[in-house]
Amino acid sequence: MNKPSAPTPRTQVKRVAEYASYDTALLHAIVDSAYVCHIAFGDANGSHCIPTACWRIGDYLYIHGSNGSRMLKRLQEQECCVTITHVDGLVLARAAFNHSMNYRSAMIYGRFEAVDDAHKRVAMEAFMEHIVPGRQVEVRAGNDKEYNATTVMRIALAEAACKTRTGPPKDEDEDLGIAVWTGVLPLVTTRRAPVVEEGCTLAAPDYVKAWVG
Amino acid sequence: MNKPSAPTPRTQVKRVAEYASYDTALLHAIVDSAYVCHIAFGDANGSHCIPTACWRIGDYLYIHGSNGSRMLKRLQEQECCVTITHVDGLVLARAAFNHSMNYRSAMIYGRFEAVDDAHKRVAMEAFMEHIVPGRQVEVRAGNDKEYNATTVMRIALAEAACKTRTGPPKDEDEDLGIAVWTGVLPLVTTRRAPVVEEGCTLAAPDYVKAWVG
Numbered sequence: 437m438n439k440p441s442a443p444t445p446r447t448q449v450k451r452v453a454e455y456a457s458y459d460t461a462l463l464h465a466i467v468d469s470a471y472v473c474h475i476a477f478g479d480a481n482g483s484h485c486i487p488t489a490c491w492r493i494g495d496y497l498y499i500h501g502s503n504g505s506r507m508l509k510r511l512q513e514q515e516c517c518v519t520i521t522h523v524d525g526l527v528l529a530r531a532a533f534n535h536s537m538n539y540r541s542a543m544i545y546g547r548f549e550a551v552d553d554a555h556k557r558v559a560m561e562a563f564m565e566h567i568v569p570g571r572q573v574e575v576r577a578g579n580d581k582e583y584n585a586t587t588v589m590r591i592a593l594a595e596a597a598c599k600t601r602t603g604p605p606k607d608e609d610e611d612l613g614i615a616v617w618t619g620v621l622p623l624v625t626t627r628r629a630p631v632v633e634e635g636c637t638l639a640a641p642d643y644v645k646a647w648v649g
Numbered sequence: 650m651n652k653p654s655a656p657t658p659r660t661q662v663k664r665v666a667e668y669a670s671y672d673t674a675l676l677h678a679i680v681d682s683a684y685v686c687h688i689a690f691g692d693a694n695g696s697h698c699i700p701t702a703c704w705r706i707g708d709y710l711y712i713h714g715s716n717g718s719r720m721l722k723r724l725q726e727q728e729c730c731v732t733i734t735h736v737d738g739l740v741l742a743r744a745a746f747n748h749s750m751n752y753r754s755a756m757i758y759g760r761f762e763a764v765d766d767a768h769k770r771v772a773m774e775a776f777m778e779h780i781v782p783g784r785q786v787e788v789r790a791g792n793d794k795e796y797n798a799t800t801v802m803r804i805a806l807a808e809a810a811c812k813t814r815t816g817p818p819k820d821e822d823e824d825l826g827i828a829v830w831t832g833v834l835p836l837v838t839t840r841r842a843p844v845v846e847e848g849c850t851l852a853a854p855d856y857v858k859a860w861v862g
Contacts, residue, residue: 472736
């Protein structure tokens, strides 16, 4: 089991440490709410920060890409940092410097490993199930050529830290008398009505009908 | 002027290069739509990917933090990569491997510079105006102690690349006969009703009333 039970030197949160958490359930929830993560790695040209689709199976975060991807090659040679951030709202305080944001973020450190051919298929099917549950059986599955051109990698959710902020603003006592509206302006990722491809006359399946509440 | 007019070796998009753009207006729009960016940098412990609030003034992207922030110290010593990603939808194709996402992303390479005291105040007020236009005059402005404890940094939007995908799925000709619903499931960041702080009995100002359409 890869449990982020205790901080390591890399995952010890120092800034606003009271927002830190090393709880596995929270980490999984933050990963599962994400369609993409950002990955930091380095090469001869310096540091790079690349967004890529991600999904979770058990205690691992998965990504995929072309065999030729620079990032996937470099990630097999070095440790990296994977970060997911959800912005949940703007926090309006009485003092300019006490304004903040509510958010949920996770940082994962470690090294990716490429998975073998058999697990690659299991992982890609889990990816589809994560993105659009129920669609797997309706589409043309990947063929050998497509799988052979694709690398699937995973990183253990073992060395990880979450940082979250929720709730109202926090002002200093001496500012509490300032007469200004205080509270939170919430932000949320929402679904909009499906856009059928031009020329597609098929009825929408249940998972498309259910996309918008 | 810092114009991302032509790709450099670091910003030359190689994967799905037809999605790349070096257009300044697009770059500005992607930055202006963001509340946070992710920054990749390195130190003795390896690569780090840190989310932080960002805003734009002219041809620069700004961030801020405590003087003691590890990231802000390291960013003054090295080049880094700043990335912003907006996920706009899930793209459902006929073949599993042709599924995709619609998105707008921007990557900026370069070195941050700390701004001087006078510009720090201008920049922080622009930040407030970006987050909640109109609120600046109602709150207690930052005092000398707060400003002295805060570092504001900016990076030129000069060496940058955008990558975007829009529109319907793209299937191979041989898959067009597969009878499955195709289209896009849109995702959008939306605003929810303001949550007033417990005990705040003041009327909401116009910019709070206008938060939700």
